[in-house]
Amino acid sequence: PLKDGRSFEVDMDGDLTVQEVLDTLNAAAAAAGITPAEFSAQLVSTGNGIEIVDSTVGTTTTVANINNSNTATDLGIAASSNTATLIGTDRATVAVDSVFSHLMALRDALRLNDERGIEFATGKLEADLGRATEARADVGVRSRRIAEATAREEELSIQDMALRSSIQDLDFTQAATQFASLQQQLEAGLAGASRAVNLSLLDFLR
Secondary structure (H helix, E strand, O other): OOOOOOHHHHOOOOOOOOHHHHHHHHHHHHHHHOOOEEEEEOOOOOOOEEEEEEEEOOOOOOOOOOOOOOOHHHHHOOOOOOOOOEEEEEEEEEOOOOOOHHHHHHHHHHHHHHHHHHHHHHHHHHHHHHHHHHHHHHHHHHHHHHHHHHHHHHHHHHHHHHHHHHHOOOHHHHHHHHHHHEEEEHHHHHHHHHHHOOOHHHHHHH
């Protein structure tokens, strides 16, 4: 309500920008028969936020939420004023989007018993918890891959050590004898194959 007792409701459904919000406020006042000289909504001259100028004669200007909506609170204008200007609070403060800023926001909301702020901060913290869970799962996957790679590396190292040990512990006398035997078998096989290739039909008829 304005200071003179007149009041009007504002539907901001669909408004996306601050200018659209201001236009909707002023249009709703005009639709209620309130002139721009009596009421205007505008940006504050310094800083951020919306200010309501009520030039009517009376006691208190009040902006309140209706129909279970938190729009006025979200805009920072859910308040009362006994002066001609109701200055809203800046609801678009810049803050680092981190779990620490969300915890501080929850602390401040709890101190002020701000149900809307508590709900907002809790939602942010739930999102932080979800991201932390995803990060922990990602770390788990990477850790498993590292463990598997380490196990493969250890297995290859063991195989390499076994191969080097077998070479270092080789009985050269036995190896030379085995090599000579295999060489003789190979030469005999090659000689037999050579003779078979050189046979003719007459050799089979003899």
